[in-house]
Amino acid sequence: MPSLDTARIDIERFWSTIERSAEIGPGRPGGLSRLALSDADKDIRDTFVGWCREAGLTVRVDGIGNIFARRAGTDDSLPPVVMGSHLDTQINGGRFDGIAGVLGGLEVCRTLDALGHRTRRPIEIVNWTNEEGARFSPPMVGSGCFVGAYTLDFAQGRTDEEGRTIGQELERIGYRGEMEAAPHAFDAYIEFHIEQGYYLDRDGMQVGVVTGGFPSTGMLVEFKGETAHTGPWPMERRRNALLAGARLLVETDEIGWAYAAGGGKATAARLAAWPNKPGILSDWAQAVCDVRHPDPETSEVMAERVRRAVGESAARAGCTAEILDIWKWGGSIFAQELIDSVRQTSLALGYRTQDILSQAGHDAYFVARHAPTTMIFAPCKGGITHNNAELCTKGDLEPGLNVLLHTVMARADR
Amino acid sequence: MPSLDTARIDIERFWSTIERSAEIGPGRPGGLSRLALSDADKDIRDTFVGWCREAGLTVRVDGIGNIFARRAGTDDSLPPVVMGSHLDTQINGGRFDGIAGVLGGLEVCRTLDALGHRTRRPIEIVNWTNEEGARFSPPMVGSGCFVGAYTLDFAQGRTDEEGRTIGQELERIGYRGEMEAAPHAFDAYIEFHIEQGYYLDRDGMQVGVVTGGFPSTGMLVEFKGETAHTGPWPMERRRNALLAGARLLVETDEIGWAYAAGGGKATAARLAAWPNKPGILSDWAQAVCDVRHPDPETSEVMAERVRRAVGESAARAGCTAEILDIWKWGGSIFAQELIDSVRQTSLALGYRTQDILSQAGHDAYFVARHAPTTMIFAPCKGGITHNNAELCTKGDLEPGLNVLLHTVMARADR
Structure with missing residues (x-):
């Protein structure tokens, strides 16, 4: 044996x-x-x-x-x-x-x-x-x-x-x-x-010891407006839910850029609307977006900025908004004894090893x-x-x- | 008889x-x-x-x-x-x-x-x-x-x-x-x-004599990017086609507001993306938008601004853009003899009558x-x-x- x-x-x-x-x-x-x-x-x-x-x-x-x-x-x-x-x-x-x-x-x-x-x-x-x-x-x-x-x-x-x-x-x-x-x-x-992610590959590392996850927040947001003809309907009367959703996605992206230097990310992931057709304004839209940052407090600030952007995006498009769901993940959730065991095992086997957060x-x-x-x-x-x-x-x-x-x-x- | x-x-x-x-x-x-x-x-x-x-x-x-x-x-x-x-x-x-x-x-x-x-x-x-x-x-x-x-x-x-x-x-x-x-x-x-539109109703008019249409331009725009994980992928490497489309819709709306006082309108009408799912950046999006203004030259300026926004929206999202179709409508397209005939008939019948452009x-x-x-x-x-x-x-x-x-x-x- x-x-x-x-x-x-x-x-x-x-x-x-x-x-x-x-x-x-x-x-x-x-x-x-x-x-x-x-x-x-x-x-x-x-x-x-x-x-x-x-x-x-x-x-x-x-x-x-x-x-x-x-x-x-x-x-x-x-x-x-x-x-x-x-x-x-x-x-x-x-x-x-x-x-x-x-x-x-x-x-x-x-x-x-x-x-x-x-x-x-x-x-x-x-x-x-x-x-x-x-x-x-x-x-x-x-x-x-x-x-x-x-x-x-x-x-x-x-x-x-x-x-x-x-x-x-x-x-x-x-x-x-x-x-x-x-x-x-x-x-x-x-x-x-x-x-x-590209850190292990970039740095020539063989094993990543995962010490936790980026504190992250995702949101599912619904916007409601009113259908109308895209031609004659005046700008100030429009309640285009598709536009409200688009505004939220753009704002989310801006928030990501504002924190990118520190490793922050924000994602405009999904936008659905109805009827979503030429010739008619949409009266319903649903958007999914998320933010992530290695620092828990900064991640929370990013999430708060997205939450504010929900209301602002809706208001600028004459719509109402509701955050249907918020989900949070990441942080220091893993067991220290196991993290240590993985690190020690990796070093004992002679591998190039790096502590890393999951994103x-x-x-x-x-x-x-x-x-x-x-x-x-x-x-x-x-x-x-x-x-x-x-x-x-x-x-x-x-x-x-x-x-x-x-x-x-x-x-x-x- | x-x-x-x-x-x-x-x-x-x-x-x-x-x-x-x-x-x-x-x-x-x-x-x-x-x-x-x-x-x-x-x-x-x-x-x-x-x-x-x-x-x-x-x-x-x-x-x-x-x-x-x-x-x-x-x-x-x-x-x-x-x-x-x-x-x-x-x-x-x-x-x-x-x-x-x-x-x-x-x-x-x-x-x-x-x-x-x-x-x-x-x-x-x-x-x-x-x-x-x-x-x-x-x-x-x-x-x-x-x-x-x-x-x-x-x-x-x-x-x-x-x-x-x-x-x-x-x-x-x-x-x-x-x-x-x-x-x-x-x-x-x-x-x-x-x-x-609401002009006839607002002004208590019974018949609108349509003298032409708002000079208008519509566009069908395609954006191409790259799928990637919404988590670890750095902001500066993202090529999110959904975001490019959302940026175009928001810019189109801004152009509408800039000309609203003169009767201009701009519409973010449609946005489709693929895969358009949480967890993954979209590598394809298609947007439909249009601009309308009673003045032909101003309408053309609005269309030109949307055309520029196509390139800018794509660039800011790291994507490429192609205007798949542009369609133009409206202007002074109707026959003067018929316009005059409608106006005279309406007045002869004693109706409150107003010249109007179709939007x-x-x-x-x-x-x-x-x-x-x-x-x-x-x-x-x-x-x-x-x-x-x-x-x-x-x-x-x-x-x-x-x-x-x-x-x-x-x-x-x-």
């Missing part, structure tokens, strides 16, 4: 698994368009479950479609050490975002099998449902439901643009599971993910409410993601996967 | 016809949602054709679905005097916009029948296809095709948001006619229409390229239109219809 200390994941085996996944739900060249609960999502879920069963894992599915694959421990009564992420993608997504975390968990289990090593605590891999939010809003609905941030009824009732619900689509693809969508105990949750949202943010949690980042070329040009090499992913292996092994054996 | 000079249209008969039309394709309370070539449009077309045949008119349909209903003249070899407008509506439309012009033409023919009067020249009523542009772009496609501004292939190939073409939908509802979609000679074209686009603008053309406006309450609250009383419409009757009768008898 090889020594546990010198154990390494098999990057070729992992890579062939990634490549098989990349055949399921192809999008633009090189990328994936594997929307949550689509036929392609069913296909990758079936494939993943097959791989897990081949690896001797016990598969369970909960009421929101989260898949848990369990490798028994020598003391199977203890809570599991959990790895995972998501197999769904954006509509113009890449082949690594999320996927590397789920299939990385599988690779860890396969490596332990090859080592002939059974850990003291059980190990689980999880695939969370609808992380991306590209088909159903909100994103991270599977992990949010798991930790109780959303009720199962609410989560199952979310609809896509054609009006189909998550519950119906889970039923259709056979992933509305029996297991209660409520948290079973985790000893720890460790999510491996590509950085989705994107992740399922780990929700799971952190439930159990000690952290993340491990791998570099991706130029930080390009949510784009078919998203690219990682074997060399980009191998170090982080080895850190995942040893961090999980140490945790599960203690 | 009653005297021709004292002849008047029958407002009760006209009103019951309007009320029957208002049952077909109901929208929000009191309004219509009768999109071009929908089932409801087929229904009103069938109903209108039935009324025309009852009135002894000969009905022909051309290749783009324009319906021509002809009342023979005593010298039937002469080109007809033509009345008409459109029976389609906006998605939140009223029961008078366009409809009053088509059914007003029918009322004129019915009145001539009741008078037992056959004019020297033939008379035609026309219903133009897809005036509103609410389902298919561009608007006024039927009249544009008729005068050769669009080829039949182009016009039949226009698609709605579900990808169905005008040609397919004409075939489906049985209105792809045999008649060549090319102009037969008109002696004159006179379009009766509600004002769609909206109309089929008459295209027909003016082909034949001597003018319009007659009736007041509508508060100028509200493209809205289910659009409202005219019998008293609002009766004077203009009598002016239509006598103007057409005089023209057709000369």
Whole structure:
């Protein structure tokens, strides 16, 4: 039996698994368009479950479609050490975002099998449902439901643009599971993910030790106005909801620029209007925007400025506005003991390592409410993601996967 | 036989016809949602054709679905005097916009029948296809095709948001006619229409003598950017096409305000983007905007400012822009002899009459390229239109219809 200390994941085996996944739900060249609960999502879920069963894992599915694959421990009564992420993608997504975390968990289990090593605590891999939010809003609905941030009824009732619900689509693809969508105990949750930023790649770093997330605020805003003819209707009587939404998006962008030097970002993400046609003013619009900043207080100031911009944008367009939803994420949410463990493991393995904040949202943010949690980042070329040009090499992913292996092994054996 | 000079249209008969039309394709309370070539449009077309045949008119349909209903003249070899407008509506439309012009033409023919009067020249009523542009772009496609501004292939190939073409939908509802979609000679074209502005109503005027249209420019603009994650992607690398489109809409609105004191208007009418989702920057957007001003030179300056705003909006969002289409309408396009005839007829009938410019686009603008053309406006309450609250009383419409009757009768008898 090889020594546990010198154990390494098999990057070729992992890579062939990634490549098989990349055949399921192809999008633009090189990328994936594997929307949550689509036929392609069913296909990758079936494939993943097959791989897990081949690896001797016990598969369970909960009421929101989260898949848990369990490798028994020598003391199977203890809570599991959990790895995972998501197999769904954006509509113009890449082949690594999320996927590397789920299939990385599988690779860890396969490596332990090859080592002939059974850990003291059980190990689980999880695939969370609808992380991306590209088909159903909100994103991270599977992990949010798991930790109780959303009720199962609410989560199952979310609809896509054609009006189909998550519950119906889970039923259709056979992933509305029996297991209660409520948290079973985790000893720890460790999510491996590509950085989705360019710092590690730019700085030649191999492993990102994720110490927390950018404090962030998102808003869903509704504007109401009045339809009228675009020709004769005087400027001062217009109540064009589309214009109110456009004003909010522009103001949000300005707020982003005002804080860009300190790492702040603000995004004009979505604008829908009705009727949204030439010849008629729109009486309804809905906008989604968000702000992020590494400093919590500055992030809060940015959010407050967006909130004010909501009212101002509406007023300047003669409309009313309502903030339908505000969601906050990020901050110092991860467990220090796990952060330290990832850093020490990475240094012990001789990797170039950097502390880093996550700028994107992740399922780990929700799971952190439930159990000690952290993340491990791998570099991706130029930080390009949510784009078919998203690219990682074997060399980009191998170090982080080895850190995942040893961090999980140490945790599960203690 | 009653005297021709004292002849008047029958407002009760006209009103019951309007009320029957208002049952077909109901929208929000009191309004219509009768999109071009929908089932409801087929229904009103069938109903209108039935009324025309009852009135002894000969009905022909051309290749783009324009319906021509002809009342023979005593010298039937002469080109007809033509009345008409459109029976389609906006998605939140009223029961008078366009409809009053088509059914007003029918009322004129019915009145001539009741008078037992056959004019020297033939008379035609026309219903133009897809005036509103609410389902298919561009608007006024039927009249544009008729005068050769669009080829039949182009016009039949226009698609709605579900990808169905005008040609397919004409075939489906049985209105792809045999008649060549090319102009037969008109002696004159006179379009009766509600004002769609508030001047006549505000000033207590009964008839608007339309001397021309606001010189106007519309643009269809496409922006291209790059998808990326809304979280980590730095502000200075973002190429968010949705933001570029939003910036253009806001700038267009600012241009409208800058010229509002002189009657100028500018409209942010439509913005579509892809993927247009939380979590991902959009790499494509399409915007529609327009400017209008009573003074031709000022209108041109406004259009030039929008053109510049296209480039600036794209540059500030890191995107490229292309103006896919520019369309211009309005100006001094109507025939002076017909304008004078409408004014004199209105004064002779004792109506309070005002010269007025049209601010909206109309089929008459295209027909003016082909034949001597003018319009007659009736007041509508508060100028509200493209809205289910659009409202005219019998008293609002009766004077203009009598002016239509006598103007057409005089023209057709000369």
